[in-house]
Amino acid sequence: VTDGGQTAGRDLVQVLSAALQAGVRAVQLREKTLDTRDLCRLTERLLPSIRAAGARLLINDRADVALALHADGVHLTRRSLPPAEARRLLGPDRLIGVSCHSVADVADAAAGGADFVVFGPVYETPSKLRYGPPVGLDSLRRARALCPLPLLAIGGITADRVAAVMEAGADGVAAISAVLSAADPAAAAGALLSAVAAGRRDH
């Protein structure tokens, strides 16, 4: 999940390209300070790295940008288009991810036609003021129990916490600063991915 303000001054596309080469499967482009035209330009710059990696690109909130630039889908929050409306615009094949912060959110996302859920923040994060207090592992377990969709954990996920969120039922993890702010984004992404692979073997 991107935030161009967290790359320690490095070019976002270069940082993401390194992470994609390390195996990251999907990028959610989430750049709220960009106007629409600049978001389109950034999407165009990023797409070759996405395609070269066989990964997916989801645009935060903007179904029109996703459609115009042939991205793979959108990521929605409670402040976005309702998932059912986004599905009508995007058609059956593009991906719709939904941010969920509570067990009730997860039920809504599943009913609204989302393809997957990003649940959190599980742990404290530097962005916690924006996303609210951590929901914790117990809440993740309860969300998992009623969520029929793939569920990714987000929020303070470091490689040494991946085992715990996988044990609680996450299918994978999402990260912002853990990758974007890392001195070596490829190594940071690789460590998360290895921990996820290990978690899948164990659960």
Next chain:
Amino acid sequence: VTDGGQTAGRDLVQVLSAALQAGVRAVQLREKTLDTRDLCRLTERLLPSIRAAGARLLINDRADVALALHADGVHLTRRSLPPAEARRLLGPDRLIGVSCHSVADVADAAAGGADFVVFGPVYETPSKLRYGPPVGLDSLRRARALCPLPLLAIGGITADRVAAVMEAGADGVAAISAVLSAADPAAAAGALLSAVAAGRRDH
């Protein structure tokens, strides 16, 4: 053109409904401080008044919201999707308006498949810091000369200035505060519309 911050505390939908009943033909919903969900809700609240008046509703910048809510089109700026991309998403029937601030902008808008142009600010406005210095009547005349599309003048247009912008070639006018901030928005819209009608008879 809306700005919910300029209604002197009155409900935007009520102010617009009064203006629509006075004969306003189109509303551009331009509410940059709203998130997408709230923009959708506002659009839903406004649409009955639009339909009752036989008017059109264009959504600023958001082709996805226009499509999801069945609005009549979008309004674009240099910071939005390029007009050709918006046309591809919206299809041939929905309207695409483009804000132009120079003669060069007008040429681009026409080439990009826009349906009409909003040109200005012609005069000084309270919003001038946001839109740049006034372009003036001479620039309006030059834009008119090379613009094959309907062209509306915006920016400081009061009823007593309508004759001058129509004489310079505008097909009509657009307003923000002149209607939204008026003590009697219906009367303010009516005065502009009467002046436009008179200008059409004269030119």
